[in-house]
Amino acid sequence: METSKELRWKQRFETFEQSFLKLAQYSEEIFENDLEQAGFVHLYEVAKEHALNTVIDYLDARGVSVETHRQAIKEAANYSFIDNEKTWLKSLNRQNLAYYIHTDKVINQLIEDIQKSYYKELNHFYIKLKEEIELS
Numbered sequence: 001m002e003t004s005k006e007l008r009w010k011q012r013f014e015t016f017e018q019s020f021l022k023l024a025q026y027s028e029e030i031f032e033n034d035l036e037q038a039g040f041v042h043l044y045e046v047a048k049e050h051a052l053n054t055v056i057d058y059l060d061a062r063g064v065s066v067e068t069h070r071q072a073i074k075e076a077a078n079y080s081f082i083d084n085e086k087t088w089l090k091s092l093n094r095q096n097l098a099y100y101i102h103t104d105k106v107i108n109q110l111i112e113d114i115q116k117s118y119y120k121e122l123n124h125f126y127i128k129l130k131e132e133i134e135l136s
Contacts (some may be wrong), residue, residue, distance in 0.1 A: 009057035013129055016050035020126050023047045027119045037107050044114045048091060051125055055082075058129075081128035084121055091118045 002010075023043040031037045052069045055076045059066055066072045069092055077085040094113070097106055 003061065005057070005061035009054060009061050010133055012050065012054040012057045013133065016047065016054045017126065017130070019043070019047040019050050020122055023119065023122070027115060031111065034107075037111060041107070041110060041114070044118065045095065047122055048095075048118070051122055052092075054129070081125045081132075082121075083124040084117075087117050087121050091121070 023040075023046075026040050026043065029036075029040070031040060052072060055072045056066055056069075058079075059072060059075055064075050066075055070089065073082065073085060073088045073092065076082045082088060091113075094110070097110060
Protein backbone atom coordinates (compact mmCIF):
# COMPACT_ATOMS: atom_id res chain seq x y z
CA MET A 1 0.00 0.00 0.00
CA GLU A 2 1.32 3.40 -0.99
CA THR A 3 1.94 6.09 1.57
CA SER A 4 0.28 9.46 1.15
CA LYS A 5 3.66 11.02 0.29
CA GLU A 6 4.29 8.42 -2.39
CA LEU A 7 0.85 9.03 -3.82
CA ARG A 8 1.41 12.80 -3.71
CA TRP A 9 4.55 12.78 -5.86
CA LYS A 10 2.84 10.53 -8.38
CA GLN A 11 -0.08 12.95 -8.56
CA ARG A 12 2.37 15.81 -9.05
CA PHE A 13 4.00 13.78 -11.81
CA GLU A 14 0.64 13.44 -13.58
CA THR A 15 0.29 17.23 -13.58
CA PHE A 16 3.84 17.56 -14.89
CA GLU A 17 3.11 14.94 -17.55
CA GLN A 18 0.15 16.91 -18.89
CA SER A 19 2.18 20.11 -19.20
CA PHE A 20 5.25 18.31 -20.56
CA LEU A 21 3.30 16.56 -23.30
CA LYS A 22 1.92 19.93 -24.41
CA LEU A 23 5.45 21.31 -24.54
CA ALA A 24 6.65 18.22 -26.43
CA GLN A 25 4.20 18.94 -29.25
CA TYR A 26 6.09 22.15 -30.06
CA SER A 27 9.64 21.24 -29.06
CA GLU A 28 10.98 21.35 -32.62
CA GLU A 29 8.84 24.14 -34.06
CA ILE A 30 10.10 27.28 -35.70
CA PHE A 31 7.96 30.08 -34.32
CA GLU A 32 6.76 32.73 -36.71
CA ASN A 33 5.61 35.48 -34.38
CA ASP A 34 5.93 36.93 -30.89
CA LEU A 35 2.77 35.24 -29.63
CA GLU A 36 3.95 31.78 -30.66
CA GLN A 37 7.34 32.42 -29.05
CA ALA A 38 5.76 33.66 -25.83
CA GLY A 39 3.39 30.69 -25.77
CA PHE A 40 6.24 28.22 -26.15
CA VAL A 41 8.26 29.85 -23.38
CA HIS A 42 5.18 29.80 -21.17
CA LEU A 43 4.60 26.08 -21.85
CA TYR A 44 8.19 25.44 -20.86
CA GLU A 45 7.98 27.49 -17.67
CA VAL A 46 4.80 25.67 -16.60
CA ALA A 47 6.33 22.23 -17.31
CA LYS A 48 9.52 23.17 -15.46
CA GLU A 49 7.58 24.42 -12.43
CA HIS A 50 5.58 21.18 -12.29
CA ALA A 51 8.79 19.16 -12.67
CA LEU A 52 10.41 20.99 -9.76
CA ASN A 53 7.36 20.50 -7.57
CA THR A 54 7.41 16.81 -8.49
CA VAL A 55 11.06 16.62 -7.45
CA ILE A 56 10.28 18.20 -4.08
CA ASP A 57 7.45 15.75 -3.40
CA TYR A 58 9.52 12.80 -4.65
CA LEU A 59 12.31 13.70 -2.26
CA ASP A 60 9.83 14.21 0.58
CA ALA A 61 8.48 10.71 -0.02
CA ARG A 62 12.03 9.46 0.51
CA GLY A 63 12.52 11.43 3.71
CA VAL A 64 14.59 14.25 2.17
CA SER A 65 13.34 17.70 3.09
CA VAL A 66 14.19 20.68 0.90
CA GLU A 67 13.16 24.32 1.09
CA THR A 68 13.89 25.63 -2.41
CA HIS A 69 13.95 24.49 -6.01
CA ARG A 70 17.74 24.93 -6.02
CA GLN A 71 18.09 22.60 -3.03
CA ALA A 72 15.73 20.13 -4.68
CA ILE A 73 17.86 20.03 -7.84
CA LYS A 74 21.06 19.54 -5.86
CA GLU A 75 19.54 16.71 -3.82
CA ALA A 76 17.88 15.12 -6.85
CA ALA A 77 21.18 14.99 -8.72
CA ASN A 78 21.77 11.78 -6.77
CA TYR A 79 18.82 10.14 -8.54
CA SER A 80 18.70 8.84 -12.11
CA PHE A 81 15.96 11.23 -13.24
CA ILE A 82 18.31 14.24 -13.17
CA ASP A 83 20.75 13.81 -16.04
CA ASN A 84 22.57 17.14 -15.93
CA GLU A 85 22.36 19.12 -12.70
CA LYS A 86 24.14 22.12 -14.27
CA THR A 87 21.53 22.44 -17.00
CA TRP A 88 18.72 22.37 -14.44
CA LEU A 89 20.48 25.04 -12.37
CA LYS A 90 21.17 27.17 -15.44
CA SER A 91 17.50 26.99 -16.35
CA LEU A 92 16.57 28.05 -12.83
CA ASN A 93 19.04 30.96 -12.92
CA ARG A 94 17.72 32.19 -16.24
CA GLN A 95 14.01 31.95 -15.53
CA ASN A 96 13.66 35.65 -14.77
CA LEU A 97 14.90 36.60 -18.21
CA ALA A 98 11.55 35.73 -19.70
CA TYR A 99 9.78 37.95 -17.19
CA TYR A 100 11.86 41.11 -17.43
CA ILE A 101 13.73 41.27 -20.70
CA HIS A 102 11.68 41.23 -23.88
CA THR A 103 14.20 41.69 -26.65
CA ASP A 104 14.35 39.52 -29.74
CA LYS A 105 17.89 38.45 -28.89
CA VAL A 106 16.95 37.22 -25.41
CA ILE A 107 13.73 35.48 -26.43
CA ASN A 108 15.49 33.76 -29.34
CA GLN A 109 18.31 32.60 -27.04
CA LEU A 110 15.81 31.33 -24.49
CA ILE A 111 13.90 29.36 -27.13
CA GLU A 112 17.15 27.91 -28.44
CA ASP A 113 18.18 26.87 -24.91
CA ILE A 114 14.79 25.27 -24.31
CA GLN A 115 14.84 23.36 -27.58
CA LYS A 116 18.49 22.29 -27.44
CA SER A 117 19.07 21.52 -23.76
CA TYR A 118 16.26 22.24 -21.28
CA TYR A 119 13.70 20.16 -23.15
CA LYS A 120 16.16 17.25 -23.30
CA GLU A 121 16.50 17.37 -19.51
CA LEU A 122 12.73 17.45 -18.98
CA ASN A 123 12.34 14.55 -21.41
CA HIS A 124 14.90 12.49 -19.50
CA PHE A 125 13.11 13.37 -16.25
CA TYR A 126 9.79 12.35 -17.77
CA ILE A 127 11.05 9.00 -19.10
CA LYS A 128 12.82 7.99 -15.88
CA LEU A 129 9.93 8.81 -13.56
CA LYS A 130 7.37 7.30 -15.93
CA GLU A 131 9.38 4.07 -15.88
CA GLU A 132 9.52 4.15 -12.07
CA ILE A 133 5.76 4.61 -11.83
CA GLU A 134 5.11 1.78 -14.28
CA LEU A 135 7.37 -0.55 -12.32
CA SER A 136 5.67 0.17 -9.00
